[in-house]
Amino acid sequence: RARQQHVDYDAVVVGAGFSGLYMLHLLREAGYSVKVYEAGDDVGGVWYWNRYPGARCDSESIYYNYTFSKELYEEWSWSSRFPTQPEILDYLNFVADKFDLRRDIEFGTRVTSAHFHEASNSWEVTTGDGETVRSQFFITGVGCLSTANLPQFEGIDRFKGDWYHTGNWPHEGVDFRGKRVGIIGTGSSGIQSIPMIAKEAEHLTVFQRTPQYSIPAENHPYDQAYIEQVKGDFENLRDSMRHSNSGLAIPPGERSALEDPPEKREKIFEEAWNKGSLYLLNAYNDFMVNADANESVSSFIREKIGEIVEDPEIAEKLKPTYYFGTKRPVLDTDYYETYNRDNVSLVDVKAHPIEEITERGVQTSAEEHELDIIVFATGYDAMTGTLLKMDIRGRDGTSLHDKWAGGSSVQTYLGLALNGFPNMFTITGPESPSVLSNMPVSIEQHVEWIHDFIQYMDEHNMTRAEAEAEAEREWSQHCREVAEQTLFVQTDSWYTGANIDGKPRGFPIYLGGVGPYRNICEDVASNGYKGFTLNSLSEQKI
Ligand code: NA7
Numbered sequence: 001r002a003r004q005q006h007v008d009y010d011a012v013v014v015g016a017g018f019s020g021l022y023m024l025h026l027l028r029e030a031g032y033s034v035k036v037y038e039a040g041d042d043v044g045g046v047w048y049w050n051r052y053p054g055a056r057c058d059s060e061s062i063y064y065n066y067t068f069s070k071e072l073y074e075e076w077s078w079s080s081r082f083p084t085q086p087e088i089l090d091y092l093n094f095v096a097d098k099f100d101l102r103r104d105i106e107f108g109t110r111v112t113s114a115h116f117h118e119a120s121n122s123w124e125v126t127t128g129d130g131e132t133v134r135s136q137f138f139i140t141g142v143g144c145l146s147t148a149n150l151p152q153f154e155g156i157d158r159f160k161g162d163w164y165h166t167g168n169w170p171h172e173g174v175d176f177r178g179k180r181v182g183i184i185g186t187g188s189s190g191i192q193s194i195p196m197i198a199k200e201a202e203h204l205t206v207f208q209r210t211p212q213y214s215i216p217a218e219n220h221p222y223d224q225a226y227i228e229q230v231k232g233d234f235e236n237l238r239d240s241m242r243h244s245n246s247g248l249a250i251p252p253g254e255r256s257a258l259e260d261p262p263e264k265r266e267k268i269f270e271e272a273w274n275k276g277s278l279y280l281l282n283a284y285n286d287f288m289v290n291a292d293a294n295e296s297v298s299s300f301i302r303e304k305i306g307e308i309v310e311d312p313e314i315a316e317k318l319k320p321t322y323y324f325g326t327k328r329p330v331l332d333t334d335y336y337e338t339y340n341r342d343n344v345s346l347v348d349v350k351a352h353p354i355e356e357i358t359e360r361g362v363q364t365s366a367e368e369h370e371l372d373i374i375v376f377a378t379g380y381d382a383m384t385g386t387l388l389k390m391d392i393r394g395r396d397g398t399s400l401h402d403k404w405a406g407g408s409s410v411q412t413y414l415g416l417a418l419n420g421f422p423n424m425f426t427i428t429g430p431e432s433p434s435v436l437s438n439m440p441v442s443i444e445q446h447v448e449w450i451h452d453f454i455q456y457m458d459e460h461n462m463t464r465a466e467a468e469a470e471a472e473r474e475w476s477q478h479c480r481e482v483a484e485q486t487l488f489v490q491t492d493s494w495y496t497g498a499n500i501d502g503k504p505r506g507f508p509i510y511l512g513g514v515g516p517y518r519n520i521c522e523d524v525a526s527n528g529y530k531g532f533t534l535n536s537l538s539e540q541k542i
Helices: 018-029 070-075 085-098 188-200 224-232 234-242 262-275 291-308 312-318 336-340 385-389 439-459 469-484 514-526
Strands: 009-014 034-037 111-117 122-127 132-140 162-165 180-184 203-208 214-216 330-332 344-348 354-357 361-364 368-370 373-376 391-393 424-426 464-467 532-535
Touching: 009 018, 009 111, 018 034, 018 085, 018 439, 070 085, 070 234, 111 132, 180 188, 180 361, 188 203, 188 330, 188 336, 203 361, 224 234, 234 439, 234 514, 262 291, 291 312, 291 336, 312 336, 312 344, 336 344, 424 439, 439 514, 464 469
Parallel strands: 009 034, 009 132, 111 391, 132 424, 162 373, 180 203, 180 373, 203 344, 214 330
Antiparallel strands: 111 122, 122 132, 354 361, 361 368, 464 532
16 A cells, blocks of 8 residues: 555656566565566566576676575576576566566556646556556656667668567567578677577678677586685675776776786786676776777787787778777677688678668668668667656656657766656666666665665654755766766767667766766765755645
8 A cells, every 4th residue: 555645656656677576576575565567578678578688697697686685696606607698588578577576566567657747746657558657756767778770771671581679579589591692780699699590591691880898708507616605705796896997896907908008908907808898898907098008908909809810901990990999898709700601791880881671681882782681789769768768757747858858868867867857766877887787786775775765754753755956967067077087988889879760879887987976876865965955744844
């Protein structure tokens, strides 16, 4: 039963991925009534949809899980260093079963709108099937990379073959045997699936717009001794993740890459490359702020590409020129090696752009490529796309779309709350560090902070919390100032919005690091949720 009058639930949560599942668990344990709406037919969020061949997480398994329950951490064992999509989905199902979460989740149901009603201090939430419920709190757990980007190529409806987007993959899989396959896009999704598809297809044509830096994942099965050692070190592991910069317990570089002579640097790069994962990115501490330091590691990777790829012309095409790390670094298994296969070809669509999709395949400005299957690995409308797809209206009927001017002036307070949108919280929202971190760590921090805030409001008889305009303005400005000190803003990427036609540019990510951000949020909480206006129903301010 909801605590406030005239509502159906204390909280409505959107999404049943890592965020929504934990939010449900925590609020329900504290005695709140919660309803979760999930568009998919089961739990998992992005891991429910991303079923393309080779889909894996690029956080190491031991870090890519909840840490709120030691018992849960001990009960679950990952089979290899980087978890596959099916294994992550199994894990989330295990969590949903263990905590009996499904009974409060409505699957196959998309939230289409959420409108705040001032008089009743409630959110009216409407779903695709026309159902409307009211809740005191409206909490989004919609992920940062959950709205697929399908570029508007002319003629896609004419294509006689089959086409798929990696972010919305058929559950029954795709049979590539004997097929001429084309894949558009070489981000993480493309780079993970290309080696797998190449092994199966008759021929694979990769349409590359921007070459990417990819590092060998060095994936391997975990052995029992290692699993036990990690579990035995649970508290330390959790603390170091929570107070790290990235949410991973990978030690950060301690000095500038320019402090070491080239031979020593090369040795350190070589060791980090062989370790796999993101060790190379963390080899020194100034890759993201110093162009020369960045060039030292960027050129190291370019040389590796030249060594791995046998055909020098193809190798040149695969060498990136942007600053390493300013697009999300990719981890791979045999990505560059795949270009040594006879059945794989690389098409540079920056030199010869895709003009249209024809009945037979892909027409670039140079030639037509005949294909049976096209795979779009073209990414997501990141961070803001899924939020803006819902018709969210706050106080005075202002829409989120208008507040953010269609995305060109994204402003939030801590990436968690919005001025004008009382009692609404955004788990992993824009202007938090989440999307650049190991997600579960960031998610837990947000969920726990929101839960604590709701409890605090109850304890102080407050029913409404709204981020103040000034606090929001200052936070957004701080985010921008930090970003502008880095090389990130100099590269077109999904971080800046450049990957979506017509999307306004910005940089809605807090780059100050997971640990420092956690301290900022804790400081806000321990100062009576500074930056928020709190009201009781009688509108009394504290
Ligand atoms: P990404 O990283 O956004 O990659 C998308 C790829 O698709 C990238 O290579 C794009 O080239 C390419 N792309 C996008 N639109 C086009 C058009 N119109 N023509 C040609 N090529 C295009 O998405 P992913 O799904 O791989 O990964 C997303 C994140 O998920 C990843 O970073 C992890 O954090 C998990 P571009 O670079 O824009 O020139």
